[in-house]
Amino acid sequence: MNLIRTAEGDVCVIRIDGRFTASGAPLLRNAVSDAIDEGSTRIVVDLSDTTFIDSSGLGALIGGLKSARVAGGDLRIAGAPDAVLTVLRLTNLDRVLLNHPSAEAAFGGS
């Protein structure tokens, strides 16, 4: 898995490429923590190129969501492919982690 964190205005975009499993979960937790420490509490996790996710990846997303909200912001996901959406639906987390069509759209108009 590769993780790239960029700033788009006041929004932090974290892109995850490849399989998002237990080995990648700490990377996301650290990236969210670093973003919050640097003052970015509006975070988008771009899953456009995430090919696989399991419960460890889901747990890291939930952890990031909670951290962002505690800091007064939010974490949203974007571009999730069917392989990811299927697992979100399976675990009922599609109601908590709403998927947006793109990273740009995730905080659009908010």
Added chain:
Amino acid sequence: MDPEGEPPRIFRRAGTADLAFLDGLLEELDPFLMSGVDGANQDRALFLLAVSEVVTNIVTHGGRDASLTVEVVLLPGEARATIEDTAPVAVIPWDRIALPAADAESGRGLAIAREVLDELHHHATDTGNTWSLRRVLGPAS
């Protein structure tokens, strides 16, 4: 030879129960499952998910010195996996395995595996644990 005339395809990998093993396993097992025998890709993806969850469970709870062997057999119409580990015997409270609250950061693994499989069995052995997984593969769409 399978009754339908197609020989089973077999995948094996063994190693230390750690995250590097899991990453390597998924890297090799994914293309193995997605090639060859007919079957819906979503079924294969969900079978891979179940394997990932069981192996992650072994890695997470099995201790530092555990090793494991994963054997996957792909037959026309179904996928099976046998995962043997040398971890301490796992006590699985199957009657309490369920998806946790939405804000939980862990505890979904075996619930997911059980949900996406047609069969998931665990039994203790003299040397550790054996996990048996089976999922029916629907026809390719």
